[in-house]
Amino acid sequence: MDGLRMRYGGTDVLHDVTLRARRGEVLALLGPNGAGKTTTIEILEGFRLRSAGQVRVLGVDPAEGDERWRARLGVVLQSWRDHGKWRVRELLAHLGEYYAPYSTAAVQRPWDADELIAAVGLTEHAGQKIKTLSGGQRRRLDVAIGIVGRPEVLFLDEPTAGFDPVARHEFHELVARLAAEEGTTVVLTTHDLDEAGKLADRILVLAAGRIVAAGTEAELTRQIAGEDEVRWTVDGQRFRESVAESTPFVRRLFGRYGEALTELEVRRATLEDTYLTLVRQNEVA
Ligand SMILES: Nc1ncnc2c1ncn2[C@@H]1O[C@H](COP(=O)(O)OP(=O)(O)OP(=O)(O)O)[C@@H](O)[C@H]1O
Numbered sequence: 001m002d003g004l005r006m007r008y009g010g011t012d013v014l015h016d017v018t019l020r021a022r023r024g025e026v027l028a029l030l031g032p033n034g035a036g037k038t039t040t041i042e043i044l045e046g047f048r049l050r051s052a053g054q055v056r057v058l059g060v061d062p063a064e065g066d067e068r069w070r071a072r073l074g075v076v077l078q079s080w081r082d083h084g085k086w087r088v089r090e091l092l093a094h095l096g097e098y099y100a101p102y103s104t105a106a107v108q109r110p111w112d113a114d115e116l117i118a119a120v121g122l123t124e125h126a127g128q129k130i131k132t133l134s135g136g137q138r139r140r141l142d143v144a145i146g147i148v149g150r151p152e153v154l155f156l157d158e159p160t161a162g163f164d165p166v167a168r169h170e171f172h173e174l175v176a177r178l179a180a181e182e183g184t185t186v187v188l189t190t191h192d193l194d195e196a197g198k199l200a201d202r203i204l205v206l207a208a209g210r211i212v213a214a215g216t217e218a219e220l221t222r223q224i225a226g227e228d229e230v231r232w233t234v235d236g237q238r239f240r241e242s243v244a245e246s247t248p249f250v251r252r253l254f255g256r257y258g259e260a261l262t263e264l265e266v267r268r269a270t271l272e273d274t275y276l277t278l279v280r281q282n283e284v285a
């Protein structure tokens with residue numbers, strides 16, 4: 001997308017958003033509530049018409065995407081609650097049938113229901129009615145519904161909200177596998193910084209409708225949060241200093257204090273530090 005703008009009534013909520021995703025890349029959109037993440041994703045999915053700017057998904061303008069184009073996308077919205085009386089396998093097999101006409105030599109559609117159920121860890125619940133699933137199981141089903149057509153591009157809006165740590169870990173492995181083995185391009189929103197750091201090839205931070213930073217976790221942390229914090233004790237007295245390069249600093253400390261240097265700690269800036277710095281800077285601006 002290039003120069004994307006979105007206006008609701010008289011209010012601009014996206015200003016000049018430009019981003020690109022390569023095939024097989026995992027992009028995470030981070031940002032505070034109301035930053036415009038869902039709006040951006042909905043425009044990419046063709047669910048919402050933009051006010052201005054250029055957008056192409058798989059070479060097609062989402063505002064003009066037909067069924068063939070839509071069959072190549074996967075969408076996991078913030079949870080939906082329909083089909084309570086259906087059973088897990090039955091619903092996935094049924095939804096999968098809609099994708100069969102769009103099967104190609106390169107991409108066999110749909111995903112076999114039992115294989116898919118195993119991939120999202122719902123094998124034990126395959127025969128269960130959807131309304132009886134727990135919140136996290138229901139969310140796994142949402143993910144399965146999003147990928148049943150073997151999408152080339154997958155949009156995930158807060159996919160792991162409500163997942164327990166094991167489910168979250170399994171979900172991360174599934175997304176990494178889809179990207180690495182199937183070449184699926186993934187665009188996801190999350191409020192979980194740890195998840196963004198683990199999953200994403202590139203993180204985009206959206207604040208007040210603008211991308212305020214983009215890069216890998218390491219790049220963002222280097223550019224923005226910058227300094228490491230070094231703490232140490234000499235003769236019972238505690239010291240603390242923020243430094244750009246902790247290794248030469250620590251070497252100098254050893255040179256100066258030798259054996260007297262104790263309780264040495266180096267704390268690197270984290271993605272959380274970076275994120276908080278960025279969001280605060282953009283509140284002031
Ligand atoms: N249909 C709408 N009509 C008017 N304003 C809207 C509409 N949908 C969203 N907005 C506004 O647009 C802005 C961006 O909302 P959006 O849902 O894209 O944010 P978000 O980054 O996804 O937030 P969250 O993290 O809370 O899900 C917000 O200020 C919101 O109030």
